[in-house]
Amino acid sequence: MADLDTFRMETRKWLEENCPEEMRHGVTGDEDACWGGRHWTFKNDAQRLWLERMVAKGWTVPEWPVEYGGAGLSKAEAKVLRSEMKRLNARSPLDSFGIWMLGPALLKYGTPEQKKEHLIPIARGEIRWCQGYSEPNAGSDLASLMTKCEDKGDHYEITGQKVWTSYADKADWIFVLVRTDFEATKHTGISFILVDMDQPGVTTKPIRLISGKSPFCETFFDNAVAGKDQIVGEINKGWTVAKYLLTHEREMISGMGDAMGRPIGDLAAMQIGLEDGKLEDSMLRTDIARLEIDGLAFMAGMEKIISEAKAGQGTGANASVLKYYGTELNKRRHELMMDSGGSEALTWGAEEDIAAHWLRTKANSIEGGTSEVQLNIISKHILDLPGA
Amino acid sequence: MAMVLDEEQSMLRDAARGFLTDHAPVSQLRKLRDSGNEDKFDRATWAAMGEMGWAGVLVDEDHGGVDMGFQAAGLIAEEMGRTLTASPYLSTAMMGATALGAYGTTSQKETWLPKIATGEAIMAIAVDEGRKHRPQQVATTASKSGNGFKISGTKTFVADGGVAEQIIVTARTAGGEGEKEGISLFLVSADAAGITKTHHDMIDSRNSVTLSFDDVEVDGDAIIGEIDGGASPLNHILNAGRAGLAAEMSGSAQACLSMTVDYLKERKQFGKTIGEFQALQHRASHLYSEIELAKAVVMKALQGLDSAPEHASLMVAAAKAKLGQVAQLAAQESIQMHGGIGMTDEYDIGFYMKRIRVAEALYGDSHYQADIYAKLRGF
Numbered sequence: 001m002a003d004l005d006t007f008r009m010e011t012r013k014w015l016e017e018n019c020p021e022e023m024r025h026g027v028t029g030d031e032d033a034c035w036g037g038r039h040w041t042f043k044n045d046a047q048r049l050w051l052e053r054m055v056a057k058g059w060t061v062p063e064w065p066v067e068y069g070g071a072g073l074s075k076a077e078a079k080v081l082r083s084e085m086k087r088l089n090a091r092s093p094l095d096s097f098g099i100w101m102l103g104p105a106l107l108k109y110g111t112p113e114q115k116k117e118h119l120i121p122i123a124r125g126e127i128r129w130c131q132g133y134s135e136p137n138a139g140s141d142l143a144s145l146m147t148k149c150e151d152k153g154d155h156y157e158i159t160g161q162k163v164w165t166s167y168a169d170k171a172d173w174i175f176v177l178v179r180t181d182f183e184a185t186k187h188t189g190i191s192f193i194l195v196d197m198d199q200p201g202v203t204t205k206p207i208r209l210i211s212g213k214s215p216f217c218e219t220f221f222d223n224a225v226a227g228k229d230q231i232v233g234e235i236n237k238g239w240t241v242a243k244y245l246l247t248h249e250r251e252m253i254s255g256m257g258d259a260m261g262r263p264i265g266d267l268a269a270m271q272i273g274l275e276d277g278k279l280e281d282s283m284l285r286t287d288i289a290r291l292e293i294d295g296l297a298f299m300a301g302m303e304k305i306i307s308e309a310k311a312g313q314g315t316g317a318n319a320s321v322l323k324y325y326g327t328e329l330n331k332r333r334h335e336l337m338m339d340s341g342g343s344e345a346l347t348w349g350a351e352e353d354i355a356a357h358w359l360r361t362k363a364n365s366i367e368g369g370t371s372e373v374q375l376n377i378i379s380k381h382i383l384d385l386p387g388a
Numbered sequence: 389m390a391m392v393l394d395e396e397q398s399m400l401r402d403a404a405r406g407f408l409t410d411h412a413p414v415s416q417l418r419k420l421r422d423s424g425n426e427d428k429f430d431r432a433t434w435a436a437m438g439e440m441g442w443a444g445v446l447v448d449e450d451h452g453g454v455d456m457g458f459q460a461a462g463l464i465a466e467e468m469g470r471t472l473t474a475s476p477y478l479s480t481a482m483m484g485a486t487a488l489g490a491y492g493t494t495s496q497k498e499t500w501l502p503k504i505a506t507g508e509a510i511m512a513i514a515v516d517e518g519r520k521h522r523p524q525q526v527a528t529t530a531s532k533s534g535n536g537f538k539i540s541g542t543k544t545f546v547a548d549g550g551v552a553e554q555i556i557v558t559a560r561t562a563g564g565e566g567e568k569e570g571i572s573l574f575l576v577s578a579d580a581a582g583i584t585k586t587h588h589d590m591i592d593s594r595n596s597v598t599l600s601f602d603d604v605e606v607d608g609d610a611i612i613g614e615i616d617g618g619a620s621p622l623n624h625i626l627n628a629g630r631a632g633l634a635a636e637m638s639g640s641a642q643a644c645l646s647m648t649v650d651y652l653k654e655r656k657q658f659g660k661t662i663g664e665f666q667a668l669q670h671r672a673s674h675l676y677s678e679i680e681l682a683k684a685v686v687m688k689a690l691q692g693l694d695s696a697p698e699h700a701s702l703m704v705a706a707a708k709a710k711l712g713q714v715a716q717l718a719a720q721e722s723i724q725m726h727g728g729i730g731m732t733d734e735y736d737i738g739f740y741m742k743r744i745r746v747a748e749a750l751y752g753d754s755h756y757q758a759d760i761y762a763k764l765r766g767f
């Protein structure tokens with residue numbers, strides 16, 4: 001405990017001295033965050049400095065081993081670091097699918113060479129990754145994917161199409177699920193492979209979404225080349241790696257149900273005003289109170305499910321409860337923010353770009369496994385219902 | 389605070405579940421109802437609960453209790469919700485013990501806490517006056533008379549009021565109806581002259597009465613807490629009851645889900661087990677998700693009452709608001725997924741649905757709690 005207190009004091013001091021002033025407020029959107037990568041241009045000096053300083057401490061990935069660019073912090077220390085960053089309202093120095101998704105999978109399934117090659121550039125923000133899972137005909141039924149990967153002796157050759165690849169047009173490398181055995185059953189012929197996108201065989205085409213933004217792409221592989229040493233885990237056993245990574249993705253997305261930003265009751269009070277201490281719109285007031293209460297229950301539930309997991313109790317499938325509930329909650333929250341914002345929320349580019357965010361949340365219950373798929377998982381793995 | 393049970397709490401929960409399943413399952417409530425039992429609870433079962441220390445779960449050791457705190461008290465309530473055990477636990481062990489333990493005079497404590505702890509003295513809380521829970525709408529008056537007071541007025545929906553030995557009554561000693569200031573709490577003997585009880589045939593088959601007070605005389609030392617300053621203690625006492633009811637409803641909701649999931653694996657139609665139908669799988673899984681989160685918010689409310697009761701109101705309101713909705717959803721979904729059999733009196737689900745309805749209304753329904761929540765949040 002004493003050690004942890006010392007760590008807290010040192011961390012607080014370091015952050016106060018090293019976190020640039022401009023980095024001490026939340027990001028206003030994806031465009032404002034630091035994603036790194038080969039072609040990254042920093043928005044300002046503060047963003048660059050903040051990343052460099054945190055990289056030097058190993059604090060972009062505080063729990064990863066020091067040899068792979070982390071700081072080797074214990075869970076308790078990492079929690080202290082998070083809470084101290086929150087105290088200063090310090091933003092994350094680096095947003096990255098490499099950190100959130102690929103990293104954990106490599107730490108578990110990668111060879112020492114793969115870890116050295118890929119984890120360090122991820123930690124340093126030098127290589128930006130994207131996720132090549134979904135295909136036009138393989139969405140919820142991901143395991144029916146058909147992108148072909150052939151062994152050409154000294155390399156692999158990949159042909160096929162992925163869709164919904166977030167930020168593919170900005171990424172440097174892609175982790176891809178490919179079919180390496182067309183004879184085997186659905187789940188057993190899949191491999192997990194890492195591909196450098198800087199080659200003529202890989203092209204991307206942005207997809208414009210209802211929110212007006214295009215952060216997603218179609219990704220085409222046309223005799224694309226990958227090294228023999230880039231398969232993660234065993235050949236034809238990529239499904240295991242893919243599933244492990246998905247649990248991390250789900251955790252990340254369900255975190256959105258978390259009471260991010262200003263609680264909506266406060267926002268509505270400011271936007272609509274109070275009458276005798278109550279929100280002037282009494283019907284909306286009820287909906288907001290219900291939403292905030294569900295938000296409290298969600299946060300408490302998340303804490304409980306995590307505590308249970310640490311204590312070796314509960315069931316891993318409870319992650320699906322959080323994914324399902326957290327994303328549905330986030331959609332509800334944004335509906336209410338639109339209600340509260342009134343006509344001012346109905347213009348593009350209004351304060352905090354609320355309409356675009358509202359539209360974007362509609363994908364929360366689709367990406368990373370739809371709500372229906374989460375309910376299927378609960379039915380099967382928790383309630384043990386027949387045929388689920 | 390950890391969101392998992394410690395060893396002592398797990399043992400208590402297992403012991404409670406074992407005892408209640410064996411000695412006070414739903415069939416006991418059914419029997420009490422069918423036999424027309426006047427008390428509407430089983431005295432032998434209650435005595436056993438007293439012996440096991442449950443009645444004294446919130447009473448300090450100096451007064452003969454086991455002082456295990458609200459989280460433990462909530463676990464017992466939750467298990468009682470699972471089996472629908474009828475008992476004066478909530479009004480006595482949770483609310484009565486809180487009222488006297490936190491605000492009683494030395495002599496009130498010495499007289500009553502040891503008897504509460506053994507289950508010997510049953511308490512009831514008389515707060516509401518109309519059809520809805522409005523604890524500040526107090527028209528009942530306590531006017532000075534000699535050294536004491538004379539209480540007059542009518543109290544509705546008094547849980548366990550028909551069997552209580554002592555009744556905690558709110559009455560106005562100053563201020564106008566609806567005002568927070570001027571409410572006082574009195575400890576009144578249930579057999580005092582001038583009290584008339586009207587028994588109600590409640591849908592949940594439990595004990596509930598309307599009490600009318602007609603110039604009921606009490607001594608000056610019958611006041612609990614400060615004169616005119618009863619509103620804040622009252623809120624604490626009610627919060628103890630609300631958190632207890634939320635925990636109870638959590639247990640009932642879990643029981644409804646578990647009965648339903650069992651039935652989904654058993655009943656066949658169209659040549660299939662009905663649990664194979666995805667429409668039902670999703671309804672059950674949605675209910676499971678709601679209940680998982682509901683359990684967690686109840687835990688937070690109970691922990692809040694243990695660590696800082698003066699700041700617990702927000703979480704208690706959230707918990708009772710949430711559980712009122714989730715437990716009702718559980719009962720409704722449970723009947724729907726059972727089909728016709730769920731509508732029969734022979735089947736137990738109806739008992740759950742009826743008790744949950746009453747628990748939801750008691751000490752403020754889900755709408756009331758959501759309103760309190762919004763007020764505390766400043767909107």
Ligand SMILES: Cc1cc2nc3c(=O)[nH]c(=O)nc-3n(C[C@H](O)[C@H](O)[C@H](O)COP(=O)(O)OP(=O)(O)OC[C@H]3O[C@@H](n4cnc5c(N)ncnc54)[C@H](O)[C@@H]3O)c2cc1C
Pocket residue numbers: 131132133134136138139140141163164165166216363366367368369370371372373376
């Ligand atoms: C904004 C966004 C970002 C994304 N980012 C990425 C990314 O970076 N990389 C990547 O690989 N993919 C990504 N995806 C893809 C995402 O994982 C898929 O969209 C998702 O898995 C659903 O697949 P689908 O769109 O083909 O829908 P479908 O699978 O065709 O589903 C259509 C409907 O049918 C329902 N359904 C399907 N199967 C069942 C079933 N068994 N039981 C009940 N209902 C069912 C679904 O729930 C849904 O309502 C992204 C998607 C979106 C919208």
